[in-house]
Amino acid sequence: MFKRTALALLAGASLLAVVPDLALAIDAVPREPTVIYATQPDASVRTASADRGNMGGGFIEFLFGDGQGPRTRQPPAYQQQPSYEPRGPYLPPQQQVQPPEANDPTQRPLDPMYEKQVVDYSGKEGAGTVVIDTPNKFLYLVEGGRKALRYGIGVGRPGFTWSGVKSISAKREWPDWTPPAEMLVRRPDLPRHMEGGPENPLGARAMYLGSSLYRIHGSNEPWTIGTNVSSGCIRMRNEDVIDLYGRVNVGTRVIVL
Template sequence: MIRSVLTVVVFACSAAFAGSSQAQPVASLGGEPASFFGSLFSGPSSPTARRLVVWSGAQRPGTIVISTSQRRLYYVLGNGQAIQYGIGVGRPGFTWAGTKTVSMKREWPAWTPPAAMLRRRPDLPRYMPGGLDNPLGARALYLGSSMYRIHGSNEPQTIGYAVSSGCIRMTNADVIDLYGRTRLGTKVVVLR
């Protein structure tokens, strides 16, 4: 389905990424220590590396489009361009599709596992304050009144895999970049 909606081709160079085809860190990373981000940026050869791509979809600039089958998130820039990020998605039985809006944004969010997750995993804590050990990572974008979020991860090795309970995982560096671009009310389209 997504192949008929968009065509993605990687640009070799882009002014948005300082003339480099490699994903570049954002100048302002919210004051977190540089050592925190050193191991979290995707390498230039990584299939999950952030990059500027050609976008042929009809979505308006500022829209987030998620392809769970491709394990990619696209932030539509306009003028035929989007930023592509690698993501982790819901494991089998936890995938979903639909349209939501960003209803809340949090830096270093606290985590309270939903009741359904606690029934599956009674070993989980009932509450975890924000921080480096928190599974929601550095930032979270809450999707409408659902229990789903686009969030960072303290397990960057899971990006590119189907491992979550339906939330969309990103590296902390990538979620900080997306968080800075995203406004409350942003449309999020999730495709399988």
């Protein structure tokens, strides 16, 4: 035991003799500044920088330590950055997918202003008169007290509109349809006769105007309400023409503006 202690002291003295200023050199080693990380390393794990402050660097630690050399510093824990998911390729407006109603007229909802509603009416016509406002696409059934029921309608295409005073000469439920000769000249693909029913273009009800070929009738194309679409007839939604049909009689005066 005495021999081992003497040998250790002799080795230390020899080292100091080779490097006489070793103690001063150890004190002169610059110490790293203290760094505080988001998550501090485990206090039980010693780092090379901490040991170097007490042992004078890796070489001295190797001599007097466990012989494994400097240990690796534990990496700091940084806050995880948010991920950004790709949103897909940019498409110009003309190539973007449009809602169904933009491409398919059958899916377009009815404009609320064409819904049946009670409105103020300042005209001179008496109660029970039907007034058709062709430019604005409304049909009025005049009531008492300066009120009227207003319905949205579809009217004639340019060149097929007309004006005048008529009276309802007949009423039909689910009427048959026989296209007039003039229409067949323009549309030879049309059937010569069609039985009444849901597929019939005259819809659920028809009110014939005088001796003319014009009618106030329903439609199996409700999305055309509010447009110039017919060959001169006044078309309504089926639910509206059924409502009007029950309120007017044969002989009712109809004024077309």
